Amino acid sequence: MALRYLKGVSTLKLDVDKCIGCGMCVEVCPHAVFKLEARKAAILDSDLCMECGACSGNCPVQAITLKKGVGCAAAVITGFLRGTEPDCGCGDGSCC
Amino acid sequence: MERSQKVTLLMPKETPVPAGGFEPASSEYAFADRLAAWKARWGINRYRLGIKPGLYALEGPSAGSPVFATANYKPSFDALRRNLKGVSAWLLVLDTKGINVWCAAGKGTFGTLELTRSIRETGLGKLVSHRRIILPQLGAPGVSAHRVKAYTGFSVVYGPVRAGDIPEFLRLGNKATPQMRLVRFGFEDRIILAPMELVYFGKYLLPAALLFYFLGARSDALLTVFTLLASTALAPALLPWLPGRSFAVKGAFAGLLGITAAFPLLRLGPLPLAARVMLYVPAASFIVLQFTGCSTYTSLSGVMKEMRAALPAQAVCAAAGLLMLLGGVLWR
Ligand code: SF4
Numbered sequence: 076m077a078l079r080y081l082k083g084v085s086t087l088k089l090d091v092d093k094c095i096g097c098g099m100c101v102e103v104c105p106h107a108v109f110k111l112e113a114r115k116a117a118i119l120d121s122d123l124c125m126e127c128g129a130c131s132g133n134c135p136v137q138a139i140t141l142k143k144g145v146g147c148a149a150a151v152i153t154g155f156l157r158g159t160e161p162d163c164g165c166g167d168g169s170c171c
Numbered sequence: 172m173e174r175s176q177k178v179t180l181l182m183p184k185e186t187p188v189p190a191g192g193f194e195p196a197s198s199e200y201a202f203a204d205r206l207a208a209w210k211a212r213w214g215i216n217r218y219r220l221g222i223k224p225g226l227y228a229l230e231g232p233s234a235g236s237p238v239f240a241t242a243n244y245k246p247s248f249d250a251l252r253r254n255l256k257g258v259s260a261w262l263l264v265l266d267t268k269g270i271n272v273w274c275a276a277g278k279g280t281f282g283t284l285e286l287t288r289s290i291r292e293t294g295l296g297k298l299v300s301h302r303r304i305i306l307p308q309l310g311a312p313g314v315s316a317h318r319v320k321a322y323t324g325f326s327v328v329y330g331p332v333r334a335g336d337i338p339e340f341l342r343l344g345n346k347a348t349p350q351m352r353l354v355r356f357g358f359e360d361r362i363i364l365a366p367m368e369l370v371y372f373g374k375y376l377l378p379a380a381l382l383f384y385f386l387g388a389r390s391d392a393l394l395t396v397f398t399l400l401a402s403t404a405l406a407p408a409l410l411p412w413l414p415g416r417s418f419a420v421k422g423a424f425a426g427l428l429g430i431t432a433a434f435p436l437l438r439l440g441p442l443p444l445a446a447r448v449m450l451y452v453p454a455a456s457f458i459v460l461q462f463t464g465c466s467t468y469t470s471l472s473g474v475m476k477e478m479r480a481a482l483p484a485q486a487v488c489a490a491a492g493l494l495m496l497l498g499g500v501l502w503r
């Protein structure tokens with residue numbers, strides 16, 4: 076049974092005009108969100124995106140934009156309490 | 172499982188040792204390593220598992236040997252070297268403050284700048300004749316391959332997600348199949364996280380359960396323990412089968428299962444029981460919501476969305492439960 080997270084929330088955007096078809100996004104995405112078609116990247120299913128930012132950071136022409144972050148409730152709470160962006164403590168004994 | 176295999180370490184004596192120097196490493200996985208991995212899973216000394224960052228020489232590598240980068244978190248390093256049995260390689264251990272590759276990449280400590288610094292400071296360019304460095308794919312969120320190339324001349328090759336696929340990746344000539352590129356979150360991946368969750372929340376809930384017990388609230392002591400088990404062990408195990416996509420909703424159902432399991436042991440009338448449901452279900456929902464951090468498929472936007480709805484709902488529900496309890500006490 077496949078696990079899928081909430082629908083229609085991902086901030087992932089692809090500017091196809093900028094894309095040079097290098098295939099890096101296909102290579103780095105851990106959820107197979109992209110495919111390469113006629114020398115251009117295409118988003119297969121943005122609901123699978125976890126906003127890790129691997130694709131946008133590795134796209135040599137900045138064709139991909141998204142709000143990168145860690146999908147972790149504890150991080151959101153920590154960030155809220157400190158008045159910062161969600162911050163994954165990863166030192167307070169939480170799991171990741 | 173792991174048959175210990177003697178690996179002779181051949182230090183390349185001819186190679187001039189660069190400014191940064193390098194250290195020998197072996198691909199042998201000993202009992203002490205296994206113990207460290209087990210402790211990490213239970214959260215024992217987890218943040219003392221940092222190893223020394225720098226360059227390691229595995230089985231006498233030469234100028235043509237491949238270079239692999241990893242984090243200075245012992246289990247990450249061990250997973251890499253274990254899967255390089257019989258391979259001579261250079262292991263570049265980045266300083267991620269003792270945090271695993273995936274989390275460190277999310278924070279950016281496993282990233283372009285640290286990789287660049289590490290390549291420069293270890294003098295890697297003088298030790299190898301090629302300009303290729305293999306990174307775990309899960310390090311990609313912190314790294315921009317094209318920037319690393321521009322800064323250091325090294326091309327980043329993203330290896331498989333799981334270190335276990337490295338032998339096959341090498342056999343295919345540094346190619347990862349689409350399957351190797353996918354992060355999974357199967358039963359084993361989830362259940363391995365349960366001890367960590369159990370220890371983390373048990374720290375608060377087990378003393379609370381003891382307190383309830385000694386105050387004579389035996390049912391609440393039981394419910395606290397069952398809620399803890401349901402939300403930290405049962406929920407990860409049953410994650411795909413718990414209804415809903417939201418972790419808070421899944422958690423509420425896990426909480427209900429916990430209460431149902433505890434039910435035969437409880438001595439509560441209908442109203443006090445209803446109040447307990449209103450209290451323990453949101454508690455389980457909250458705990459399972461925290462599991463989003465361990466999952467490998469939740470996005471920040473999604474977590475924010477569900478938190479905006481779930482946290483107020485959990486608070487209102489728990490407050491209603493408390494009022495019911497209070498009302499029940501006053502009634503008597
Ligand atoms: S942000 Fe991560 S999960 Fe989302 S499309 Fe990019 S690489 Fe894939």
Ligand code: SF4
Pocket residue numbers: 093094095096097098099100101115116130133134135136137138139
């Ligand atoms: S990484 Fe960028 S340029 Fe390369 S295929 Fe993907 S979108 Fe296109």
